[in-house]
Amino acid sequence: MKNLPRFFTFASPSRFYRAAGWAIPWIYAVAVLVSLAGLYLGFFVAPVDATQGNSYRIIFIHVPAAWMSMVLYLVMAFWAAIGWAFNARLASMVARSLAPTGAAFTFLALWTGAFWGKPTWGAWWVWDARLTSELILLFLYLGYMALVEAIDDTRRADQAGALLAVIGAVNVPIIYFSVRWWNTLHQGATISMTAAPKMANTMLLSMLLMTIAFWAYAFAVVFMRTRALVLERERDNEWVRALGVNNGSVA
Amino acid sequence: MNWNSASEFFAMGGYGLYVWGAYGVTAAWMLAEPWLVRRRHARALRDVMERDESYE
Amino acid sequence: MTPMAALLARDLRLASRRPAEALLPVVFFVVAASLFPLGVGPEEATLRQIAPGIVWVCALLSSLLSLGTMYAGDYSDGSLEQMLISRMSSVELAVAKCLAHWLMSGVPLIVVSPLLGLLFGLSWESIGMMAFGLLLGTPVLSMMGSMGAALTLGLRNSSVLILLIVLPLCVPVLIFGAGAVSAAEVGLSPSGHFYLLGAMLLLTSVGAPVATAAALRISV
Numbered sequence: 267m268k269n270l271p272r273f274f275t276f277a278s279p280s281r282f283y284r285a286a287g288w289a290i291p292w293i294y295a296v297a298v299l300v301s302l303a304g305l306y307l308g309f310f311v312a313p314v315d316a317t318q319g320n321s322y323r324i325i326f327i328h329v330p331a332a333w334m335s336m337v338l339y340l341v342m343a344f345w346a347a348i349g350w351a352f353n354a355r356l357a358s359m360v361a362r363s364l365a366p367t368g369a370a371f372t373f374l375a376l377w378t379g380a381f382w383g384k385p386t387w388g389a390w391w392v393w394d395a396r397l398t399s400e401l402i403l404l405f406l407y408l409g410y411m412a413l414v415e416a417i418d419d420t421r422r423a424d425q426a427g428a429l430l431a432v433i434g435a436v437n438v439p440i441i442y443f444s445v446r447w448w449n450t451l452h453q454g455a456t457i458s459m460t461a462a463p464k465m466a467n468t469m470l471l472s473m474l475l476m477t478i479a480f481w482a483y484a485f486a487v488v489f490m491r492t493r494a495l496v497l498e499r500e501r502d503n504e505w506v507r508a509l510g511v512n513n514g515s516v517a
Numbered sequence: 518m519n520w521n522s523a524s525e526f527f528a529m530g531g532y533g534l535y536v537w538g539a540y541g542v543t544a545a546w547m548l549a550e551p552w553l554v555r556r557r558h559a560r561a562l563r564d565v566m567e568r569d570e571s572y573e
Numbered sequence: 574m575t576p577m578a579a580l581l582a583r584d585l586r587l588a589s590r591r592p593a594e595a596l597l598p599v600v601f602f603v604v605a606a607s608l609f610p611l612g613v614g615p616e617e618a619t620l621r622q623i624a625p626g627i628v629w630v631c632a633l634l635s636s637l638l639s640l641g642t643m644y645a646g647d648y649s650d651g652s653l654e655q656m657l658i659s660r661m662s663s664v665e666l667a668v669a670k671c672l673a674h675w676l677m678s679g680v681p682l683i684v685v686s687p688l689l690g691l692l693f694g695l696s697w698e699s700i701g702m703m704a705f706g707l708l709l710g711t712p713v714l715s716m717m718g719s720m721g722a723a724l725t726l727g728l729r730n731s732s733v734l735i736l737l738i739v740l741p742l743c744v745p746v747l748i749f750g751a752g753a754v755s756a757a758e759v760g761l762s763p764s765g766h767f768y769l770l771g772a773m774l775l776l777t778s779v780g781a782p783v784a785t786a787a788a789l790r791i792s793v
Contacts, residue, residue, distance in 0.1 A: 294551075310519055314530065321532040324539045331543070370550060374543050381539035385532050402741045409738040416728045425791040426724045430738060433720065433784060437742050440773075444745035448752060483547060490554045497561035506565055 279356050279496045280505045286489040293489070297482035304475030312468040324382040325469075330477040332375035332396075334484055335403060336438075338368035342410075343435040346428035356492075358424035359499065361431065362414060363491035367484055369407035375400050395449040399442045406434045420499065576661035577669045584673035598678040599685055602635040606689050617694050624693035625703060625754035629747050631689075632682050632707060633714060637739055639678045640718040641732040643670055644789070648726050654793055663786035671712070671719045671782065679711030695754070702757045706750040709770040713746050716781035723788035746773060 276282045308326040315322040342364040349358030379397055380390045391397070410430055417423035500506050520526040529536045574582070588595045609627045610620055647653035656666055683704055690700035721735040728734060753766035 309526075312519075314519065319532055320530040321535050323529070323536055327540060327543050367550070370546060374546060377542055378539040381535045385535045402744055405737070405741040409741065412734055412737050413724060416725070416730065416734055422791055426788065429784065429788055429791065430724060433742065436780075437745075440745050441741070444748045444769075448748040487550055487554060490551065490558065494554060494558035494561050497558065497565055501565055501568060507568075509562070509565060 277354055277356055279359075279500050280503070282356055283493055283496050286493055290486050290489050293482050293486040297479050297486060300475050300482065301479035304472045304479055307468055307475065308472035312466060312472055318386055321382060321385040324378050326472050326476050328375060328378040328382055329473055330480045331371045331378060332400060333477055334480045335368055335372035335375050335400065337481075338364050338371060338484060339403060339407065339431075339438070340435055342368060343428075343431035346424070346431045350425050350428035355499070356496070358428070359495045360488065360492050361427065362424070363488045363495055365407060365411050365414075366491070367487050369404060369411065371480070371484070372400060372404040372407060376404065393449070395442070395446040398449070399445045402441055402445070403438070406438075410434065576659070577665045580656070580661070580666065580669040581673050584670070585676065588673075588677050595677055596681070598635040598639040599681040601638065602631050602682055602685060603689065605634065606631040607692065610693075620693045621695060621758070622755075624690065624695050625699075625751040625758075626747075627693070628686060628689050628703060629707075629710075629751040632686070632711065633740070633743055633747060634736075635682065636674075636678050636711060636714045637718050637721075637736050637743075638732060640674065640722045640735050640739075643674055643719060643722045644726055645722075645731070648793070653789075657789060657793060663789055664782045667719060667723070667782040667785035667789065671715050671785070674719065675712050675715040679707075679715055682711060683707045696758075699754050699757055702763055703750075703754045705767065706753045706763075706770060709767065709774050710746045710750045713770075713774055713777045714743055716777045716785075717742050719785045720781055720788055723785045723792060726789070726792040746770065749773070 276285060304326065308323055312323070314320055342361050345357045345364070346361035348354055349356075349361060376397065379400070383392055383397075384390050410427055413430055414423045414427040417426060497506060497509075527533055527537070606627055609623070613619060613623065644653055647656065657663055686704050686707055687700045690703055695703070717739050718735065721739040722731070724738065725731040725734045749766045749769045753763035753770070756763045756766060
Protein backbone atom coordinates (compact mmCIF):
# COMPACT_ATOMS: atom_id res chain seq x y z
CA MET A 267 0.00 0.00 0.00
CA LYS A 268 3.04 2.22 -0.09
CA ASN A 269 2.21 3.49 -3.56
CA LEU A 270 -1.25 4.72 -2.68
CA PRO A 271 -0.33 7.70 -0.51
CA ARG A 272 2.28 8.76 -3.07
CA PHE A 273 -0.35 8.94 -5.77
CA PHE A 274 -2.20 11.64 -3.89
CA THR A 275 0.90 13.42 -2.72
CA PHE A 276 0.35 16.39 -5.02
CA ALA A 277 -3.17 16.85 -3.76
CA SER A 278 -1.56 18.74 -0.94
CA PRO A 279 -1.42 22.43 -1.81
CA SER A 280 2.04 22.90 -0.35
CA ARG A 281 3.58 20.02 -2.29
CA PHE A 282 1.82 21.11 -5.43
CA TYR A 283 3.09 24.66 -4.94
CA ARG A 284 6.68 23.52 -4.72
CA ALA A 285 6.55 20.94 -7.48
CA ALA A 286 4.69 23.20 -9.89
CA GLY A 287 7.03 26.06 -9.11
CA TRP A 288 9.94 23.92 -10.16
CA ALA A 289 8.23 22.56 -13.28
CA ILE A 290 6.73 25.70 -14.77
CA PRO A 291 9.84 27.14 -16.46
CA TRP A 292 10.55 23.79 -18.09
CA ILE A 293 6.99 23.53 -19.36
CA TYR A 294 7.24 27.00 -20.86
CA ALA A 295 10.48 25.95 -22.52
CA VAL A 296 8.73 22.97 -24.08
CA ALA A 297 5.92 25.21 -25.27
CA VAL A 298 8.32 27.65 -26.91
CA LEU A 299 10.51 25.04 -28.56
CA VAL A 300 7.66 22.95 -29.90
CA SER A 301 5.84 26.00 -31.21
CA LEU A 302 8.99 27.18 -32.96
CA ALA A 303 9.24 23.80 -34.63
CA GLY A 304 5.57 23.81 -35.52
CA LEU A 305 5.64 27.33 -36.90
CA TYR A 306 8.77 26.67 -38.89
CA LEU A 307 7.11 23.67 -40.49
CA GLY A 308 3.92 25.60 -41.01
CA PHE A 309 5.42 28.67 -42.61
CA PHE A 310 8.61 27.51 -44.27
CA VAL A 311 7.98 23.94 -45.28
CA ALA A 312 4.25 23.55 -45.82
CA PRO A 313 3.32 24.61 -49.34
CA VAL A 314 0.92 27.32 -50.43
CA ASP A 315 -2.64 26.09 -50.75
CA ALA A 316 -4.08 26.02 -54.27
CA THR A 317 -7.42 27.63 -53.41
CA GLN A 318 -6.78 29.58 -50.23
CA GLY A 319 -3.30 30.88 -50.82
CA ASN A 320 -1.38 31.73 -47.69
CA SER A 321 -4.42 32.59 -45.57
CA TYR A 322 -4.92 28.92 -44.70
CA ARG A 323 -1.85 29.10 -42.46
CA ILE A 324 -4.13 30.48 -39.79
CA ILE A 325 -5.39 26.96 -39.13
CA PHE A 326 -2.10 26.19 -37.41
CA ILE A 327 -3.36 28.24 -34.47
CA HIS A 328 -7.12 28.18 -35.10
CA VAL A 329 -7.59 24.42 -34.82
CA PRO A 330 -5.29 23.94 -31.79
CA ALA A 331 -7.04 26.83 -30.01
CA ALA A 332 -10.44 25.28 -30.68
CA TRP A 333 -9.31 21.86 -29.50
CA MET A 334 -7.80 23.34 -26.35
CA SER A 335 -10.96 25.31 -25.60
CA MET A 336 -12.99 22.11 -25.64
CA VAL A 337 -10.46 19.96 -23.78
CA LEU A 338 -9.94 22.55 -21.06
CA TYR A 339 -13.68 22.76 -20.42
CA LEU A 340 -13.87 19.02 -19.86
CA VAL A 341 -10.76 19.07 -17.68
CA MET A 342 -12.21 21.95 -15.70
CA ALA A 343 -15.48 20.11 -15.15
CA PHE A 344 -13.53 17.00 -14.14
CA TRP A 345 -11.39 18.68 -11.50
CA ALA A 346 -14.31 20.72 -10.21
CA ALA A 347 -16.31 17.52 -9.78
CA ILE A 348 -13.38 15.81 -8.02
CA GLY A 349 -13.02 18.78 -5.73
CA TRP A 350 -16.72 18.66 -4.91
CA ALA A 351 -16.96 14.88 -4.49
CA PHE A 352 -13.81 14.39 -2.40
CA ASN A 353 -13.66 17.79 -0.73
CA ALA A 354 -10.27 18.25 -2.38
CA ARG A 355 -9.43 21.94 -2.14
CA LEU A 356 -6.63 21.88 -4.65
CA ALA A 357 -8.78 20.23 -7.30
CA SER A 358 -11.30 23.05 -6.99
CA MET A 359 -8.51 25.59 -7.25
CA VAL A 360 -7.21 23.99 -10.42
CA ALA A 361 -10.69 24.06 -11.90
CA ARG A 362 -11.02 27.77 -11.16
CA SER A 363 -7.61 28.42 -12.68
CA LEU A 364 -8.52 26.60 -15.87
CA ALA A 365 -11.52 28.77 -16.64
CA PRO A 366 -9.86 32.02 -17.81
CA THR A 367 -7.35 30.18 -19.97
CA GLY A 368 -10.10 28.03 -21.48
CA ALA A 369 -12.24 31.07 -22.16
CA ALA A 370 -9.26 32.81 -23.76
CA PHE A 371 -8.65 29.87 -26.08
CA THR A 372 -12.31 29.93 -27.04
CA PHE A 373 -12.05 33.61 -27.87
CA LEU A 374 -8.86 33.04 -29.83
CA ALA A 375 -10.52 30.22 -31.77
CA LEU A 376 -13.34 32.58 -32.69
CA TRP A 377 -10.97 35.46 -33.49
CA THR A 378 -8.63 33.40 -35.66
CA GLY A 379 -11.66 31.75 -37.22
CA ALA A 380 -12.99 35.15 -38.21
CA PHE A 381 -9.65 36.21 -39.65
CA TRP A 382 -9.53 33.01 -41.65
CA GLY A 383 -13.13 33.28 -42.77
CA LYS A 384 -12.90 36.80 -44.13
CA PRO A 385 -10.38 36.20 -46.91
CA THR A 386 -11.64 32.70 -47.60
CA TRP A 387 -15.39 33.17 -47.65
CA GLY A 388 -15.77 36.93 -47.62
CA ALA A 389 -17.38 37.22 -44.19
CA TRP A 390 -15.92 37.92 -40.76
CA TRP A 391 -18.52 35.72 -39.18
CA VAL A 392 -20.61 32.83 -40.46
CA TRP A 393 -23.20 31.03 -38.42
CA ASP A 394 -21.86 27.60 -39.22
CA ALA A 395 -22.26 24.77 -36.72
CA ARG A 396 -18.74 24.73 -35.35
CA LEU A 397 -18.27 28.47 -34.91
CA THR A 398 -21.71 28.82 -33.36
CA SER A 399 -21.04 25.96 -30.94
CA GLU A 400 -17.72 27.59 -30.08
CA LEU A 401 -19.55 30.83 -29.33
CA ILE A 402 -21.92 29.00 -27.00
CA LEU A 403 -18.92 27.35 -25.35
CA LEU A 404 -17.58 30.84 -24.66
CA PHE A 405 -20.90 31.70 -23.02
CA LEU A 406 -20.63 28.56 -20.87
CA TYR A 407 -17.17 29.61 -19.71
CA LEU A 408 -18.35 33.14 -18.99
CA GLY A 409 -21.34 31.80 -17.04
CA TYR A 410 -19.07 29.62 -14.92
CA MET A 411 -16.67 32.47 -14.20
CA ALA A 412 -19.52 34.86 -13.41
CA LEU A 413 -21.08 32.39 -10.99
CA VAL A 414 -17.90 31.59 -9.04
CA GLU A 415 -16.94 35.24 -8.85
CA ALA A 416 -20.38 36.23 -7.60
CA ILE A 417 -20.33 33.90 -4.60
CA ASP A 418 -18.23 35.12 -1.71
CA ASP A 419 -18.12 31.91 0.31
CA THR A 420 -15.27 29.92 -1.26
CA ARG A 421 -16.68 26.48 -0.59
CA ARG A 422 -20.12 27.34 -1.90
CA ALA A 423 -18.57 28.98 -4.96
CA ASP A 424 -16.42 25.94 -5.73
CA GLN A 425 -19.33 23.53 -5.35
CA ALA A 426 -21.80 25.64 -7.31
CA GLY A 427 -19.22 26.05 -10.06
CA ALA A 428 -18.64 22.31 -10.11
CA LEU A 429 -22.34 21.59 -10.54
CA LEU A 430 -22.63 24.18 -13.30
CA ALA A 431 -19.52 22.91 -15.07
CA VAL A 432 -20.79 19.33 -15.01
CA ILE A 433 -24.22 20.37 -16.25
CA GLY A 434 -22.49 22.31 -19.02
CA ALA A 435 -20.27 19.38 -19.94
CA VAL A 436 -23.27 17.07 -20.18
CA ASN A 437 -25.13 19.59 -22.33
CA VAL A 438 -22.30 20.32 -24.75
CA PRO A 439 -22.98 17.31 -27.02
CA ILE A 440 -26.70 18.13 -27.03
CA ILE A 441 -25.99 21.75 -27.88
CA TYR A 442 -23.52 20.82 -30.59
CA PHE A 443 -25.91 18.36 -32.17
CA SER A 444 -28.81 20.79 -32.14
CA VAL A 445 -26.66 23.55 -33.63
CA ARG A 446 -25.55 21.22 -36.42
CA TRP A 447 -29.16 20.31 -37.13
CA TRP A 448 -30.07 24.00 -37.12
CA ASN A 449 -27.25 24.76 -39.50
CA THR A 450 -28.13 22.11 -42.08
CA LEU A 451 -31.77 23.10 -41.90
CA HIS A 452 -31.06 26.71 -42.76
CA GLN A 453 -28.48 25.95 -45.40
CA GLY A 454 -29.05 29.19 -47.19
CA ALA A 455 -25.45 30.27 -47.01
CA THR A 456 -23.55 27.24 -48.23
CA ILE A 457 -20.46 28.17 -46.36
CA SER A 458 -18.87 25.36 -44.45
CA MET A 459 -15.89 25.62 -42.21
CA THR A 460 -15.34 21.92 -42.73
CA ALA A 461 -13.97 22.77 -46.15
CA ALA A 462 -10.46 23.02 -44.80
CA PRO A 463 -7.75 22.48 -47.38
CA LYS A 464 -6.74 18.91 -48.05
CA MET A 465 -3.97 18.44 -45.63
CA ALA A 466 -0.50 17.68 -46.73
CA ASN A 467 1.53 15.78 -44.15
CA THR A 468 3.55 18.82 -43.24
CA MET A 469 0.37 20.75 -42.50
CA LEU A 470 -0.94 18.00 -40.24
CA LEU A 471 2.36 17.72 -38.44
CA SER A 472 2.54 21.44 -37.91
CA MET A 473 -0.97 21.48 -36.46
CA LEU A 474 -0.12 18.61 -34.16
CA LEU A 475 3.03 20.35 -32.94
CA MET A 476 1.11 23.57 -32.31
CA THR A 477 -1.50 21.61 -30.34
CA ILE A 478 1.23 20.17 -28.13
CA ALA A 479 2.70 23.64 -27.73
CA PHE A 480 -0.68 25.10 -26.74
CA TRP A 481 -1.21 22.27 -24.32
CA ALA A 482 2.14 22.90 -22.68
CA TYR A 483 1.38 26.62 -22.52
CA ALA A 484 -1.98 25.87 -20.89
CA PHE A 485 -0.29 23.65 -18.29
CA ALA A 486 2.23 26.35 -17.46
CA VAL A 487 -0.26 29.20 -17.17
CA VAL A 488 -2.82 27.17 -15.26
CA PHE A 489 -0.16 25.94 -12.83
CA MET A 490 0.99 29.53 -12.36
CA ARG A 491 -2.52 30.73 -11.64
CA THR A 492 -3.17 27.82 -9.29
CA ARG A 493 -0.05 28.71 -7.33
CA ALA A 494 -1.29 32.28 -6.96
CA LEU A 495 -4.68 30.97 -5.88
CA VAL A 496 -3.04 28.64 -3.35
CA LEU A 497 -1.26 31.60 -1.78
CA GLU A 498 -4.47 33.60 -1.67
CA ARG A 499 -6.50 30.84 -0.08
CA GLU A 500 -3.98 29.17 2.20
CA ARG A 501 -2.73 32.41 3.67
CA ASP A 502 -3.20 31.32 7.23
CA ASN A 503 -1.21 28.14 6.91
CA GLU A 504 2.23 27.67 8.46
CA TRP A 505 3.99 26.82 5.28
CA VAL A 506 2.68 29.92 3.51
CA ARG A 507 3.77 32.14 6.37
CA ALA A 508 7.16 30.48 6.19
CA LEU A 509 7.29 31.52 2.56
CA GLY A 510 6.77 35.07 3.62
CA VAL A 511 9.71 34.86 5.99
CA ASN A 512 11.91 33.37 3.32
CA ASN A 513 10.92 36.17 0.98
CA GLY A 514 8.89 33.97 -1.29
CA SER A 515 11.52 31.40 -2.04
CA VAL A 516 10.67 27.86 -1.20
CA ALA A 517 12.72 26.34 1.61
CA MET B 518 11.74 27.46 -48.61
CA ASN B 519 8.53 29.20 -49.45
CA TRP B 520 9.66 32.80 -49.32
CA ASN B 521 12.12 34.62 -51.51
CA SER B 522 12.47 37.64 -49.27
CA ALA B 523 11.42 39.01 -45.89
CA SER B 524 8.93 41.39 -47.45
CA GLU B 525 7.31 38.48 -49.24
CA PHE B 526 7.00 36.72 -45.89
CA PHE B 527 5.26 39.65 -44.28
CA ALA B 528 2.95 40.15 -47.23
CA MET B 529 1.78 36.51 -47.14
CA GLY B 530 0.69 36.70 -50.75
CA GLY B 531 -1.71 39.54 -50.01
CA TYR B 532 -3.18 37.94 -46.92
CA GLY B 533 -0.80 39.63 -44.53
CA LEU B 534 -3.48 41.52 -42.63
CA TYR B 535 -5.41 38.34 -41.88
CA VAL B 536 -2.53 36.05 -41.05
CA TRP B 537 -0.73 38.57 -38.87
CA GLY B 538 -3.99 39.81 -37.38
CA ALA B 539 -4.70 36.28 -36.22
CA TYR B 540 -1.18 35.37 -35.12
CA GLY B 541 -0.56 38.78 -33.63
CA VAL B 542 -3.51 38.71 -31.25
CA THR B 543 -2.73 35.13 -30.25
CA ALA B 544 0.89 35.94 -29.54
CA ALA B 545 -0.05 39.10 -27.69
CA TRP B 546 -2.42 37.17 -25.46
CA MET B 547 0.14 34.45 -24.80
CA LEU B 548 2.52 37.10 -23.55
CA ALA B 549 -0.09 39.06 -21.62
CA GLU B 550 -1.68 36.17 -19.77
CA PRO B 551 1.47 34.85 -18.07
CA TRP B 552 2.44 38.40 -17.19
CA LEU B 553 -0.96 39.06 -15.60
CA VAL B 554 -0.82 35.80 -13.65
CA ARG B 555 2.70 36.63 -12.49
CA ARG B 556 1.44 39.92 -11.17
CA ARG B 557 -1.35 38.18 -9.32
CA HIS B 558 1.12 35.80 -7.77
CA ALA B 559 3.41 38.65 -6.72
CA ARG B 560 0.49 40.48 -5.17
CA ALA B 561 -0.53 37.37 -3.23
CA LEU B 562 3.01 36.91 -2.01
CA ARG B 563 3.17 40.53 -0.91
CA ASP B 564 -0.09 40.07 1.00
CA VAL B 565 1.36 37.06 2.76
CA MET B 566 4.50 38.93 3.74
CA GLU B 567 2.58 41.97 4.98
CA ARG B 568 0.33 39.76 7.00
CA ASP B 569 3.27 38.08 8.59
CA GLU B 570 4.75 41.43 9.60
CA SER B 571 1.55 42.41 11.33
CA TYR B 572 1.85 39.36 13.55
CA GLU B 573 5.06 40.59 15.12
CA MET C 574 -52.30 15.94 0.78
CA THR C 575 -48.76 15.02 -0.05
CA PRO C 576 -46.07 17.53 0.87
CA MET C 577 -45.40 18.17 -2.79
CA ALA C 578 -49.05 18.93 -3.55
CA ALA C 579 -49.25 21.11 -0.45
CA LEU C 580 -46.23 23.12 -1.55
CA LEU C 581 -47.64 23.50 -5.04
CA ALA C 582 -51.00 24.66 -3.70
CA ARG C 583 -49.30 27.11 -1.37
CA ASP C 584 -47.19 28.66 -4.09
CA LEU C 585 -50.18 29.04 -6.38
CA ARG C 586 -52.24 30.54 -3.63
CA LEU C 587 -49.49 33.04 -2.79
CA ALA C 588 -49.22 34.00 -6.44
CA SER C 589 -52.96 34.45 -6.74
CA ARG C 590 -52.83 37.07 -3.99
CA ARG C 591 -50.62 39.20 -6.16
CA PRO C 592 -52.11 38.80 -9.62
CA ALA C 593 -50.26 41.77 -11.05
CA GLU C 594 -46.91 40.27 -10.16
CA ALA C 595 -47.95 36.92 -11.51
CA LEU C 596 -48.90 38.45 -14.84
CA LEU C 597 -45.65 40.36 -15.30
CA PRO C 598 -43.91 37.67 -17.35
CA VAL C 599 -46.81 37.53 -19.79
CA VAL C 600 -46.92 41.28 -20.18
CA PHE C 601 -43.19 41.35 -20.77
CA PHE C 602 -43.62 38.59 -23.34
CA VAL C 603 -46.13 40.58 -25.36
CA VAL C 604 -44.33 43.88 -25.05
CA ALA C 605 -40.92 42.50 -25.96
CA ALA C 606 -42.21 40.58 -28.94
CA SER C 607 -44.12 43.63 -30.16
CA LEU C 608 -40.94 45.69 -30.21
CA PHE C 609 -39.44 43.67 -33.00
CA PRO C 610 -41.74 44.83 -35.81
CA LEU C 611 -41.02 48.37 -34.68
CA GLY C 612 -37.35 47.71 -35.11
CA VAL C 613 -37.49 45.55 -38.21
CA GLY C 614 -40.31 47.10 -40.22
CA PRO C 615 -43.90 46.02 -40.84
CA GLU C 616 -43.24 44.03 -44.00
CA GLU C 617 -45.44 40.93 -43.77
CA ALA C 618 -43.19 38.37 -45.36
CA THR C 619 -40.24 39.33 -43.14
CA LEU C 620 -42.33 39.24 -40.00
CA ARG C 621 -43.81 35.87 -40.82
CA GLN C 622 -40.33 34.51 -41.35
CA ILE C 623 -38.83 35.81 -38.12
CA ALA C 624 -41.93 35.28 -35.98
CA PRO C 625 -41.12 31.82 -34.56
CA GLY C 626 -37.65 32.89 -33.52
CA ILE C 627 -38.88 36.10 -31.91
CA VAL C 628 -41.73 34.46 -30.03
CA TRP C 629 -39.43 31.75 -28.75
CA VAL C 630 -36.67 34.10 -27.66
CA CYS C 631 -39.17 36.29 -25.87
CA ALA C 632 -40.69 33.22 -24.21
CA LEU C 633 -37.21 32.23 -23.09
CA LEU C 634 -36.45 35.64 -21.65
CA SER C 635 -39.78 36.09 -19.92
CA SER C 636 -39.76 32.69 -18.23
CA LEU C 637 -36.15 33.10 -17.14
CA LEU C 638 -36.68 36.62 -15.86
CA SER C 639 -39.40 35.49 -13.49
CA LEU C 640 -37.10 32.90 -11.91
CA GLY C 641 -35.44 35.24 -9.47
CA THR C 642 -38.40 34.96 -7.16
CA MET C 643 -38.70 31.19 -7.29
CA TYR C 644 -36.70 30.50 -4.19
CA ALA C 645 -35.70 33.96 -3.08
CA GLY C 646 -38.77 34.70 -0.99
CA ASP C 647 -38.61 31.41 0.87
CA TYR C 648 -34.86 31.69 1.27
CA SER C 649 -34.97 35.12 2.83
CA ASP C 650 -37.58 34.28 5.45
CA GLY C 651 -36.05 30.92 6.31
CA SER C 652 -38.85 28.69 5.12
CA LEU C 653 -36.65 27.15 2.44
CA GLU C 654 -34.32 25.80 5.08
CA GLN C 655 -37.28 24.33 6.93
CA MET C 656 -38.52 22.69 3.77
CA LEU C 657 -35.11 21.20 3.13
CA ILE C 658 -34.89 19.57 6.55
CA SER C 659 -38.49 18.42 6.48
CA ARG C 660 -39.69 14.96 5.48
CA MET C 661 -40.14 16.11 1.91
CA SER C 662 -37.11 15.26 -0.19
CA SER C 663 -35.32 18.13 -1.85
CA VAL C 664 -36.03 16.59 -5.24
CA GLU C 665 -39.76 16.71 -4.51
CA LEU C 666 -39.32 20.32 -3.44
CA ALA C 667 -37.63 21.13 -6.72
CA VAL C 668 -40.36 19.41 -8.73
CA ALA C 669 -43.11 21.24 -6.88
CA LYS C 670 -41.38 24.59 -7.39
CA CYS C 671 -40.79 23.95 -11.10
CA LEU C 672 -44.37 22.92 -11.60
CA ALA C 673 -45.60 26.04 -9.83
CA HIS C 674 -43.32 28.23 -11.93
CA TRP C 675 -44.44 26.57 -15.14
CA LEU C 676 -48.10 26.91 -14.26
CA MET C 677 -47.62 30.57 -13.45
CA SER C 678 -45.38 31.67 -16.29
CA GLY C 679 -45.15 28.90 -18.87
CA VAL C 680 -48.84 28.16 -19.32
CA PRO C 681 -49.86 31.83 -19.68
CA LEU C 682 -47.20 32.16 -22.37
CA ILE C 683 -48.66 29.23 -24.26
CA VAL C 684 -52.14 30.71 -23.96
CA VAL C 685 -51.03 34.14 -25.18
CA SER C 686 -48.80 32.91 -28.00
CA PRO C 687 -51.60 32.65 -30.60
CA LEU C 688 -52.20 36.36 -30.11
CA LEU C 689 -48.59 37.05 -30.98
CA GLY C 690 -48.86 34.65 -33.87
CA LEU C 691 -51.67 36.75 -35.27
CA LEU C 692 -49.67 39.93 -34.74
CA PHE C 693 -46.92 38.45 -36.87
CA GLY C 694 -49.28 37.12 -39.50
CA LEU C 695 -48.72 33.42 -38.97
CA SER C 696 -51.20 30.90 -40.31
CA TRP C 697 -53.41 29.00 -37.86
CA GLU C 698 -51.47 25.86 -38.55
CA SER C 699 -48.20 27.54 -37.67
CA ILE C 700 -49.75 29.01 -34.56
CA GLY C 701 -50.79 25.54 -33.50
CA MET C 702 -47.26 24.22 -34.08
CA MET C 703 -45.85 27.09 -32.08
CA ALA C 704 -48.21 26.55 -29.17
CA PHE C 705 -47.50 22.83 -29.12
CA GLY C 706 -43.78 23.47 -29.20
CA LEU C 707 -44.13 25.90 -26.33
CA LEU C 708 -46.12 23.29 -24.45
CA LEU C 709 -43.19 20.91 -24.73
CA GLY C 710 -40.50 23.51 -24.31
CA THR C 711 -41.63 25.81 -21.50
CA PRO C 712 -41.42 23.07 -18.85
CA VAL C 713 -37.82 22.50 -19.92
CA LEU C 714 -37.16 26.22 -19.54
CA SER C 715 -38.71 26.23 -16.08
CA MET C 716 -36.60 23.25 -15.03
CA MET C 717 -33.36 24.59 -16.46
CA GLY C 718 -34.15 27.89 -14.88
CA SER C 719 -34.78 26.37 -11.49
CA MET C 720 -31.23 24.97 -11.54
CA GLY C 721 -29.95 28.45 -12.20
CA ALA C 722 -32.18 29.95 -9.50
CA ALA C 723 -30.97 27.40 -6.96
CA LEU C 724 -27.32 28.03 -7.82
CA THR C 725 -27.63 31.80 -7.52
CA LEU C 726 -29.69 31.88 -4.34
CA GLY C 727 -29.20 35.04 -2.35
CA LEU C 728 -26.67 36.60 -4.72
CA ARG C 729 -26.83 40.22 -5.74
CA ASN C 730 -27.26 40.17 -9.50
CA SER C 731 -29.07 36.85 -9.52
CA SER C 732 -31.52 37.68 -12.33
CA VAL C 733 -28.84 38.53 -14.85
CA LEU C 734 -26.64 35.74 -13.56
CA ILE C 735 -29.42 33.20 -14.05
CA LEU C 736 -29.85 34.37 -17.62
CA LEU C 737 -26.13 34.12 -18.32
CA ILE C 738 -25.91 30.64 -16.84
CA VAL C 739 -29.09 29.15 -18.24
CA LEU C 740 -29.43 30.69 -21.72
CA PRO C 741 -26.68 28.65 -23.37
CA LEU C 742 -28.24 25.49 -21.97
CA CYS C 743 -31.62 26.43 -23.46
CA VAL C 744 -30.28 26.84 -26.98
CA PRO C 745 -31.41 23.38 -28.15
CA VAL C 746 -34.99 24.03 -27.02
CA LEU C 747 -34.95 27.34 -28.86
CA ILE C 748 -33.57 25.76 -32.02
CA PHE C 749 -36.07 22.96 -32.22
CA GLY C 750 -39.06 24.95 -30.99
CA ALA C 751 -38.62 27.72 -33.52
CA GLY C 752 -37.40 25.26 -36.12
CA ALA C 753 -40.64 23.30 -35.92
CA VAL C 754 -42.67 26.32 -36.95
CA SER C 755 -40.22 27.33 -39.66
CA ALA C 756 -40.25 23.82 -41.03
CA ALA C 757 -44.05 23.78 -41.09
CA GLU C 758 -44.09 27.14 -42.87
CA VAL C 759 -41.84 25.78 -45.60
CA GLY C 760 -43.87 22.63 -45.94
CA LEU C 761 -41.52 20.19 -44.21
CA SER C 762 -42.72 17.96 -41.42
CA PRO C 763 -42.13 19.35 -37.94
CA SER C 764 -42.48 15.97 -36.28
CA GLY C 765 -38.73 15.46 -35.95
CA HIS C 766 -38.48 18.70 -34.03
CA PHE C 767 -41.32 17.72 -31.73
CA TYR C 768 -39.80 14.33 -31.05
CA LEU C 769 -36.57 16.01 -30.07
CA LEU C 770 -38.37 18.52 -27.89
CA GLY C 771 -40.15 15.62 -26.23
CA ALA C 772 -36.84 13.86 -25.71
CA MET C 773 -35.37 16.96 -24.13
CA LEU C 774 -38.43 17.25 -21.90
CA LEU C 775 -37.95 13.69 -20.69
CA LEU C 776 -34.23 14.09 -20.18
CA THR C 777 -34.63 17.34 -18.30
CA SER C 778 -37.44 15.93 -16.15
CA VAL C 779 -35.10 13.22 -15.00
CA GLY C 780 -31.97 15.31 -14.53
CA ALA C 781 -32.98 18.81 -13.60
CA PRO C 782 -34.84 18.22 -10.31
CA VAL C 783 -31.90 16.16 -9.04
CA ALA C 784 -29.45 18.88 -10.06
CA THR C 785 -31.68 21.53 -8.52
CA ALA C 786 -31.83 19.59 -5.28
CA ALA C 787 -28.04 19.36 -5.24
CA ALA C 788 -27.79 23.07 -5.96
CA LEU C 789 -30.18 23.89 -3.11
CA ARG C 790 -28.05 21.87 -0.72
CA ILE C 791 -24.97 23.76 -1.91
CA SER C 792 -26.56 27.16 -1.62
CA VAL C 793 -28.40 26.94 1.66
